[in-house]
Amino acid sequence: MVDHTGQIADIRAFNRFYTKVIGLLEEGMHESPFTLAEARIVYELGKRGAATVASELARDLSMDPGQLSRLVRRLDSYGLLSMTPVRGDKRANNMALTPRGEAVYQGFDGASNAAVRALIAPLDELRRRDLVDSMARIRNLLAAPEPSEPLILRPHRIGELGWLIHRQGLLYHLEQGWNGEFEALIARLYSDYEAAPANPPKSLWVAEQGGEIAGSVYIIPAAEEAAGTAQLRMLYVEPAFRGCGIGKRLVEEAVRFSRASGYKRIILWTQDSLVSARRIYQGAGFTLEREELHHSFGADLNGQYWSLEL
Template sequence: MTDSEALRRAQAVRHFNRFYTQHIGALHERLPKSAFSLTEVRVLHELSRGRAQTASVLGRNLGLDSGYLSRLLTSFERRNLITRRPSDTDARQSLIALTDGGHAAYAPLDTAAIEEVSAVLNGLTWLSQEQLIAAMKLIERLLDRRLRHELVILRPPRAGECGWLVHRQAQWFAAEYGWDQSFEGLLARVVADYSQRHDPVREMCWIAEQDGMVVGSVCIVGVSTTVAGMRLLWVEPDVRRLGIGTQLMSEGVRFARRAGYSKLTLTTASTLKEPQRLCERAGFQLAGTSAERRFGKDLTIERWELAL
């Protein structure tokens, strides 16, 4: 990345930060007049979730300086908004919880905040609301470096998601490996064939969803009466190594067996290590390789097979 490109991206993030900080501040200013700052409301909200926490956990979750948080909690204690008691597991730590007075003080602020945000959302169409929420979740997912262990569910694709898979994978492989638009054409043909001739008994596509976001996919399509092909196997790069790929492949293998196929195949390139790892783990055998010119690159194409 050039220095000018890095600067452009940094400026874009700063621009968004200014916009969002101003927007959140404006929302808070429109809430009923109270004695609490925006940061105090954030602490009250965290404590209102029903479980006692230590100051260190609060500070880590909210990104607050320990000294500042300590002064804030002392103020809360003086106002009888919180209680502190020694931790059962660490005598050096105190567990902090809201008092009845603390809950009573926070409740109207919470209600007003929900009403204010709802008013903002009501100014958008349903589709725009979903787009906004998805963008927010994506920002959170990409910037939160902690491993995400939220439940992953597998479900059929919804309207527009197959097209999004073509867009996303074509975009990523172009950026990561320099593959050209012919790869996007291949993906589009897979999606078009599946969508137009879909036989739910013999063919199936799954979307991996985590916290309301698409994080992976796989399709099983009929190649012949006895052979099925695994297509569109994909896991978002930032959530790999969490078992999502294994979950998708296992579901695909189970479906192919139930559908009565005797063989399942998967074609990939030798440069793609993640599909290879998943194939080996699932018991696939490397059936053959060939040097081919594909997607604007000289590739070694691998064909993997699993006897069902």
């Protein structure tokens, strides 16, 4: 059994640190008479800008309905809320902010912006971007991406080839037990991609969702095959984004590009231990041509060669 004691201690230490940094231990939110929970209700209603049923708000905030009811009564006593019965349901009320409540919301919003501005003021632009990227990563690891966040397939940017090498080298080590030979191999593969001429056509897609890299894949002419053959390489999806169809979408885009570019065939090399990837290839119409046992990356593997006639 894996001992997570150290990881738990690190997470708790971060929670204590961040609680102090953003002032959650203060008696009132932004020097107001309102608690954090009360301020969050005001903020949510202000952000929505429309009447909201209490049960919907409780669900969205993961708050006990009884607790929410008590907080709402207190906010109502301050004259911050307007309550109107829901037509056809005497037990439910629509909640909205009164003009006084809207003023409190605007005050909270401005104070929060000022607090964050002061927090990041000592940081240069690079460290600010690192901070925001790290926060997005925490959010995506602990919660599924918002359904409203679109999936974007785009070209890679400066610095991302190195990031892709780092992430895939690390992920395959943790998930498959592969050693540094694999990292060295993919470093060469990405270098080959970057050095390849524009014709015959090549393309690399980075899947992005919510500002985070969710996965990638690329197409390059197959060097040792007949003209008109493309090679699909380095399909991967970040663990936090798996199960959302991103791998399928990447492969579909690679096939579409290959067909539109005049390729007649696509080949790829994978390992039978990569079950999810093989399912994606099968779903896209690839067929297994041959298998080959080999020892690579510190492991005994069964390499598979797949192809798709376009």
